[in-house]
Amino acid sequence: MAAAELQHYLETQTHLDHNFGLSTDTEGTAIGKMFGVLVVQDTNGKVGYLSAFSGKLADSNDHPRFVPPVFDMLAENSFFLKEIVIINTINDRIKEIELNKNYQHLILELEKLTAQSSQEIAAFRDQLRNNKEHRKQIREKQKNSLSQQEYDVVEADLIKQSLHDKHQLNILTNKWAQVLSTVQTGLAPFESEIENLKNERKERSATLQQQLFEQYVFLNKDGKTKSLQEIFSLTAFGKPPGGAGECATPKLLQYAFANGYKPLAMAEFWWGAAPKSEIRKHKQYYPACSGKCKPILAHMLEGIPLDENPFLQVPHERRELEIIYEDESLVVVNKPAGLLSVPGVEIKESVYSRLKELLGATEPLIIHRLDMDTSGLLVVAKTQHAHKHIQRQFMQGTVRKRYRALLSKELDQSEGEIELPLRADLFNRPRQLVCFKTGKKSITRYKVIKKYNAMTKVDFWPLTGRTHQLRMHSAHELGLNAPIVGDDLYGMASKRLYLHAAHLEFMHPKTKERISFEAEEGF
Numbered sequence: 001m002a003a004a005e006l007q008h009y010l011e012t013q014t015h016l017d018h019n020f021g022l023s024t025d026t027e028g029t030a031i032g033k034m035f036g037v038l039v040v041q042d043t044n045g046k047v048g049y050l051s052a053f054s055g056k057l058a059d060s061n062d063h064p065r066f067v068p069p070v071f072d073m074l075a076e077n078s079f080f081l082k083e084i085v086i087i088n089t090i091n092d093r094i095k096e097i098e099l100n101k102n103y104q105h106l107i108l109e110l111e112k113l114t115a116q117s118s119q120e121i122a123a124f125r126d127q128l129r130n131n132k133e134h135r136k137q138i139r140e141k142q143k144n145s146l147s148q149q150e151y152d153v154v155e156a157d158l159i160k161q162s163l164h165d166k167h168q169l170n171i172l173t174n175k176w177a178q179v180l181s182t183v184q185t186g187l188a189p190f191e192s193e194i195e196n197l198k199n200e201r202k203e204r205s206a207t208l209q210q211q212l213f214e215q216y217v218f219l220n221k222d223g224k225t226k227s228l229q230e231i232f233s234l235t236a237f238g239k240p241p242g243g244a245g246e247c248a249t250p251k252l253l254q255y256a257f258a259n260g261y262k263p264l265a266m267a268e269f270w271w272g273a274a275p276k277s278e279i280r281k282h283k284q285y286y287p288a289c290s291g292k293c294k295p296i297l298a299h300m301l302e303g304i305p306l307d308e309n310p311f312l313q314v315p316h317e318r319r320e321l322e323i324i325y326e327d328e329s330l331v332v333v334n335k336p337a338g339l340l341s342v343p344g345v346e347i348k349e350s351v352y353s354r355l356k357e358l359l360g361a362t363e364p365l366i367i368h369r370l371d372m373d374t375s376g377l378l379v380v381a382k383t384q385h386a387h388k389h390i391q392r393q394f395m396q397g398t399v400r401k402r403y404r405a406l407l408s409k410e411l412d413q414s415e416g417e418i419e420l421p422l423r424a425d426l427f428n429r430p431r432q433l434v435c436f437k438t439g440k441k442s443i444t445r446y447k448v449i450k451k452y453n454a455m456t457k458v459d460f461w462p463l464t465g466r467t468h469q470l471r472m473h474s475a476h477e478l479g480l481n482a483p484i485v486g487d488d489l490y491g492m493a494s495k496r497l498y499l500h501a502a503h504l505e506f507m508h509p510k511t512k513e514r515i516s517f518e519a520e521e522g523f
Contacts, residue, residue: 021273032272036248291427376501389509406498
């Protein structure tokens with residue numbers, strides 16, 4: 001009810017000067033936002049709710065319907081704004097130097113002369129190589145036709161020619177070194193000032209960031225406080241990542257604890273256009289991020305009874321692991337959805353643990369994995385030879401795999417190929433991001449099998465093997481823009497993830513014959 005009321009407010013408000021990307025006639029860059037609600041109870045037992053947004057809204061932290069930030073760096077005359085003015089002045093000075101006509105002329109002159117020197121020295125080296133080859137031919141020709149005394153005279157002359165060539169190369173190299181040095185001397189004052197300004201900017205930014213870390217101090221229900229620096233000093237990052245403490249949930253809890261409210265329930269939803277890298281759907285609910293929020297919430301929620309994390313729940317029914325094929329080298333299983341391939345940090349039940357029970361003295365050797373929520377075919381080695389042999393096939397791309405999935409909307413095209421580079425979301429694992437700068441090449445071929453009302457069943461052939469590749473390529477707006485049904489990371493949760501590894505084909509490590517397996521998807 002609280003979230004619905006907040007969404008109604010966002011749909012009907014007219015005073016927020018923020019472009020969420022929901023209308024084509026709105027000016028400015030489209031920026032979607034995460035919003036949150038926290039249901040609370042006051043000391044008299046009355047229930048209500050608080051609202052918050054992540055980051056800033058319309059370049060401001062001050063909005064009457066929403067709780068304030070933990071620390072308002074945009075407050076008038078704040079140390080943050082004063083320091084930002086100084087840093088911006090440094091940026092302006094760097095830009096001014098870089099746009100200086102003399103500096104730009106010297107940069108272009110250095111580039112031109114560097115290219116010219118490289119070309120001229122390379123051409124001269126080619127000539128020297130030709131001269132050397134010519135001397136070699138003279139030696140071979142004269143050695144058999146001249147007496148030793150006559151040949152010694154010729155050899156001495158050839159040595160002089162060789163020394164002369166080397167001398168000329170040194171003269172040319174030194175000439176160009178002097179020419180380039182003259183230009184670099186002219187550039188030095190400019191570059192020295194730029195370097196000094198950049199170092200000052202770096203030092204000021206680091207100091208400012210540290211000051212901010214100390215200003216963000218978080219409460220819990222017992223009134224205990226911890227700064228961002230204290231909280232993140234014990235994490236793998238060692239220091240807070242950018243934007244930590246600015247998310248909706250910490251803001252909501254901070255306000256509740258500061259005003260004597262008891263938190264009862266919370267939710268966060270995305271409002272507006274999705275960012276290009278992440279998968280965010282308008283009005284869809286998302287958990288707090290693991291990298292920035294989880295360490296903060298561990299402190300803020302200390303001592304409060306919490307629901308079990310749904311992402312760590314294992315199906316209650318212990319379904320038997322279906323063995324499709326087994327011989328002395330390997331075993332092929334049909335993994336049920338909801339079972340890990342290998343033991344996790346908090347969940348130990350897995351294909352590995354079940355096979356270890358079934359195989360007795362034989363150690364199961366995991367070759368590849370399926371996501372916990374993905375069902376289907378998995379090959380596991382029983383010997384080191386089989387493990388190495390099949391693993392090499394996966395690395396060489398000779399293993400053929402086909403997945404079947406149910407997508408959350410009807411597709412227009414009947415088949416095609418998706419190519420979107422992927423990388424890990426370092427602050428929100430295990431989620432992935434689309435990144436055209438540092439992402440790894442990821443290609444998926446697909447074909448429509450059947451269309452339903454607002455759903456499509458497809459076959460996927462992953463031509464690369466990236467983490468969450470099929471899930472990302474399905475859900476991202478630059479891919480199919482149709483999350484797999486039941487995808488609780490990139491779409492909407494359901495009773496299961498409707499993704500199944502239906503076909504697996506590879507070369508048997510012992511017989512060297514190709515073997516293939518099929519398993520029905522069951523949906």
